Amino acid sequence: MNTNDSKTNNSNINLHALHSPFAEVVEQLTGWEDLLEDPDSNSTMHVESIDIKMPLELQVNADESGEVSIGGSAPTQTIETTVMPVFHRLKLHLTIDRDH
Amino acid sequence: MTTNRPWHLNTFLDALIYELDRAQDTLSVKGANRKLTYMVKDMSLDLQLFPEFDGENVHFTTAKPGETGASKITFQLGSIRDHQIQEIAKDPLSHDDISIDEIDLPKEANKTLKKLGIYSTKDLQRTIEEKGIDLDAHTGETLDREHLSHILDRERRRQNSPVVSHARFFRQNGRSILRLEGQNLMIYPENREFPVAVLDGVKVPIQTASETQLQLLIDRDRLKTQPGKLEVALDRYAIITLTLKT
Numbered sequence: 001m002n003t004n005d006s007k008t009n010n011s012n013i014n015l016h017a018l019h020s021p022f023a024e025v026v027e028q029l030t031g032w033e034d035l036l037e038d039p040d041s042n043s044t045m046h047v048e049s050i051d052i053k054m055p056l057e058l059q060v061n062a063d064e065s066g067e068v069s070i071g072g073s074a075p076t077q078t079i080e081t082t083v084m085p086v087f088h089r090l091k092l093h094l095t096i097d098r099d100h
Numbered sequence: 101m102t103t104n105r106p107w108h109l110n111t112f113l114d115a116l117i118y119e120l121d122r123a124q125d126t127l128s129v130k131g132a133n134r135k136l137t138y139m140v141k142d143m144s145l146d147l148q149l150f151p152e153f154d155g156e157n158v159h160f161t162t163a164k165p166g167e168t169g170a171s172k173i174t175f176q177l178g179s180i181r182d183h184q185i186q187e188i189a190k191d192p193l194s195h196d197d198i199s200i201d202e203i204d205l206p207k208e209a210n211k212t213l214k215k216l217g218i219y220s221t222k223d224l225q226r227t228i229e230e231k232g233i234d235l236d237a238h239t240g241e242t243l244d245r246e247h248l249s250h251i252l253d254r255e256r257r258r259q260n261s262p263v264v265s266h267a268r269f270f271r272q273n274g275r276s277i278l279r280l281e282g283q284n285l286m287i288y289p290e291n292r293e294f295p296v297a298v299l300d301g302v303k304v305p306i307q308t309a310s311e312t313q314l315q316l317l318i319d320r321d322r323l324k325t326q327p328g329k330l331e332v333a334l335d336r337y338a339i340i341t342l343t344l345k346t
Contacts, residue, residue: 021119021122022115022116022119022120022123023118023119023120023121023122023123023126024123026119026120026123026140026143027123027126027127030123030127030137030138030139030140032138034136035135035136046136049141050138056145058147058162059162060107060112060162061105062105062106062107062111063105066107066108066111067111067115068107068111068112068114068115069115070112070115070116070119083165083166084165084166085165086148086162086163086164086165086167086170087148088145088146088147088148089145089146090143090144090145090146091143091144091145092140092142092143093140093141093142093143094138094139094140094141095138095139095141096136096137096138096139097127097131097137097138097139
């Protein structure tokens with residue numbers, strides 16, 4: 001295999017590894033279920049609602065038929081270099097799901 | 101390498117909502133096992149995009165690293181519960197409805213109707229007949245009225261199929277008359293071209309025609325030697341075929 005090809009393939013793999021399907025990004029941001037327990041006073045606290053505002057890297061892939069898939073991740077690069085990723089912005093408002 | 105293809109807003113939103121639904125499904129499963137789970141109440145997404153207009157549609161290209169001057173578009177999505185979805189969502193196409201994509205309509209008319217939120221013949225019927233909306237006033241008369249009224253008539257016929265429940269001969273003033281009784285026989289009384297009946301290819305005079313009854317002047321003696329095939333066109337969309345024997 002030629003060296004250039006293998007480099008291209010590797011960069012492809014890395015690119016996809018950096019971005020998860022958008023659903024997984026949201027799932028990761030909603031994992032706050034643990035109760036805050038104080039064994040001494042035997043009391044608990046929980047988070048009632050959460051507001052998240054964060055920069056987000058997005059990968060919007062449209063295939064030939066026009067179908068779109070969305071991948072995303074928190075910023076993969078924080079040190080400013082000559083070419084920075086594009087940061088979009090995500091705001092999520094999470095509340096306790098009392099209906100489940 | 102994936103290319104940075106432009107996309108349409110509705111396909112992007114479909115994909116975004118699909119991803120949010122998937123996340124919500126996972127949270128629901130988690131909720132079955134955990135006491136405390138969270139739901140996404142609302143979400144907003146600011147996107148760095150390059151919009152393009154090709155003369156007909158707007159599509160967007162996501163800004164790539166190093167590209168400057170992108171426009172910012174904000175999507176605000178709120179979450180709704182199942183019953184709210186039922187309240188606001190369009191009913192799915194039912195088996196007795198026809199999508200306007202399946203009707204032989206000029207492309208321009210199809211597009212104009214969709215812009216007005218009319219996606220099926222039932223939508224069209226509701227808009228014109230039930231709500232009495234004058235489409236010409238909203239479309240600059242780009243729609244062919246005659247074509248639309250055919251579509252509506254066909255739709256009305258589709259919902260009101262003719263049913264013949266009884267057929268019998270009787271004599272009146274020395275003439276033999278076949279009386280057909282049923283429902284939805286004549287549903288366009290204003291249309292004077294119909295009904296038309298032929299027995300073995302020969303036109304048969306019609307004495308009376310109404311929604312529940314048709315009377316045809318048929319010489320019964322003709323049927324003594326062999327059965328006859330009677331065809332009655334009730335309108336442009338419905339034909340009844342009967343085999344008559346005596």
